[in-house]
Amino acid sequence: xxxxxxxxxxxxxxxxxxxxxxxxxxxxxxxxxxxxxxxxxxxxxxxxxxxxxxxxxxxxxxxxxxxxxxxxxxxxxxxxxxxxxxxxxxxxxxxxxxxxxxxxxxxxxxxxxxxxxxxxxx
Numbered sequence: 001x002x003x004x005x006x007x008x009x010x011x012x013x014x015x016x017x018x019x020x021x022x023x024x025x026x027x028x029x030x031x032x033x034x035x036x037x038x039x040x041x042x043x044x045x046x047x048x049x050x051x052x053x054x055x056x057x058x059x060x061x062x063x064x065x066x067x068x069x070x071x072x073x074x075x076x077x078x079x080x081x082x083x084x085x086x087x088x089x090x091x092x093x094x095x096x097x098x099x100x101x102x103x104x105x106x107x108x109x110x111x112x113x114x115x116x117x118x119x120x121x122x
Contacts, residue, residue, distance in 0.1 A: 002057060006034040010061065013110055023121050029065040034058070040082055054082035061113050066121050075113035 002008075010032055016024035040055035061075040 001039060002034045002037050004034055004037055007062075008032045008034070008059070010111075012064070024064060024066060030061050031063045032059050032061045035060060035077055056081040059111075071119060071121060073119050074116040076116060078111050078113065 008031070010030040012024055012026055012028040012030060015022045015026045034057065036056070036058040038056050041053040056079065058077050058079045060077045061073060064071045064073055
């Protein structure tokens with residue numbers, strides 16, 4: 001199970017283009033960090049409806065490997081909340097949610113982050 005402060009690896013799936021120029025190529029390695037995490041709770045914990053509480057996860061990207069060097073970045077965060085397949089409908093491609101209602105990303109799951117501040121990639 002992930003914990004706040006844990007790091008993870010990712011790969012840029014599509015090139016990042018600014019003013020018609022590719023500034024970050026597809027395939028660029030990225031590092032992310034877990035900001036928040038909460039495990040799901042079993043049924044009976046929620047006193048109002050006796051339903052299980054799904055787990056959640058908040059992540060950000062913190063660096064890119066560009067031109068052989070590590071570039072520190074700040075991005076928007078991604079918040080993902082678990083839930084049963086019945087409650088959420090069919091899972092999105094690459095994403096699965098176990099009956100325990102934990103958040104699980106498949107290796108082919110695409111996430112979109114936005115830079116929170118400008119970055120010098122030179």
